[in-house]
Amino acid sequence: MPAKINWTDEILDHLVRQREAGVPARKIAEELGVGNTTLEQKIAELCLEGQPLRKRVKQEWTRDDVNCIIQMARDGMTAPEIAEEIDRSAASVNSKLTKLRKAGMLPWVGQGTGHKHSRKEQDAEVRALLRRFTAACEVIKEATGYGR
Numbered sequence: 001m002p003a004k005i006n007w008t009d010e011i012l013d014h015l016v017r018q019r020e021a022g023v024p025a026r027k028i029a030e031e032l033g034v035g036n037t038t039l040e041q042k043i044a045e046l047c048l049e050g051q052p053l054r055k056r057v058k059q060e061w062t063r064d065d066v067n068c069i070i071q072m073a074r075d076g077m078t079a080p081e082i083a084e085e086i087d088r089s090a091a092s093v094n095s096k097l098t099k100l101r102k103a104g105m106l107p108w109v110g111q112g113t114g115h116k117h118s119r120k121e122q123d124a125e126v127r128a129l130l131r132r133f134t135a136a137c138e139v140i141k142e143a144t145g146y147g148r
Contacts, residue, residue, distance in 0.1 A: 005032060007042065015043075015046075019043070022059075025039050025040060025043065027087070061096060065086065066096070069082050069093060069096060069097065070100060070105060073106055079097060
């Protein structure tokens with residue numbers, strides 16, 4: 001459990017500078033050793049007192065950013081994992097991944113999307129493959145006399 005923080009003027013000034021620089025609240029909370037909720041409550045309190053604390057500025061997606069998240073998604077990373085890695089929100093990464101899938105740059109994954117074979121279809125394909133393999137093994141046994 002994060003420690004209770006003494007909100008000194010120095011810490012509050014640091015919070016304001018970090019927030020204005022676009023540092024995400026979760027990173028500031030981690031740095032200060034407090035929980036996200038505690039920090040968000042303090043930010044709300046400061047806003048009520050008239051302190052202009054801007055939220056994080058929207059970041060544009062560069063070609064390198066897009067290539068990076070495509071590769072991470074193909075490597076099996078989840079949106080929250082990618083978000084942590086590239087210091088963006090999970091919502092932002094989810095949104096971008098959805099747009100990339102709609103554009104055909106990434107495959108659809110999961111169930112219920114209608115874009116990928118369902119688990120039942122995959123299982124049926126595996127069973128069919130296993131039946132063909134078993135039949136081939138029987139032919140080989142018959143031809144070689146193995147197991148008589």
